[in-house]
Amino acid sequence: MSAPTTERSDAVSESRTSGRSWLTGPVGAGIAAALLFLVLWQVAGVVGDRIPGPGPVLDAAMKEIERGEFFYNFAISMQRFVIAMLISIVVGIAIGLAIGSSRRFDDLFGDVNLVGLAIPAVIWALLCAMWFGFADTAPIVTVIFSAVPFIVVNVAAGARSVPPALLDMSQSYDVPRSRRLRHAVLPAVTGYVVAGIRFGVMSGWNGLLLSEWFGSADGVGHRARYWYDANQLPGFVAWIAFFILFMVVTDRVLLERLSRRAFRWRDGESAPGEPAAAAAA
Known part of the structure; x- marks a missing residue:
């Protein structure tokens, strides 16, 4: 009779433990932070006459x-963003591998990429609006200029992390360059590529909003600008809130999981691309 009783008590204890871990874990902390933010937002909307509360914004x-x-x-903005990010990923990986693998390329383009990192997205948005006018080209080019430097700096760091002894050994055995790239370099930079894409997406999404704000006749940024010019804060805040929410959800649901999967072989260590991108930013 004691064995079933012990099993039931263990099951109850495990259930309580899992419940407490769920409440005190990342999910519970995220829910608590969201609720606290909504409460503070509501209070700010009641106290201040120029801050719309959650109700008017939702309406x-x-x-x-x-x-x-x-x-x-949203469909127009996403089309521009996807096209620009695909181009940014291809260009960023190619340049990053070249800079990280070749001293000559590093001397030629390393400082240029640092300049790209230093230029804020708003500058690219204004320049592209003047260069290309009110068309799809300006937002796409803005996203590319905003995202590529972050991808390059992380991929270059990954390429430099490949052990030189491994590359020297492969050269001594006359391994073709294509095989060295496929079997030695690319596996080492995969995590760095994911980290670079993660920061590139966030920077590119900001660049898209700014470009559509200054130089577009449609898109998420244009619609936010429309309500801003009309001095209608609920409509303006609604689009900005959607912009922020979409970026956060994309990062948490997709990019963060890809980053964890890319670095699952490095348990207990932070993603090397993240410090590089954070320091560069």
């Missing part, structure tokens, strides 16, 4: 959805 967002503006502008 403005629902009206944008009913008008069809939400899905239309």
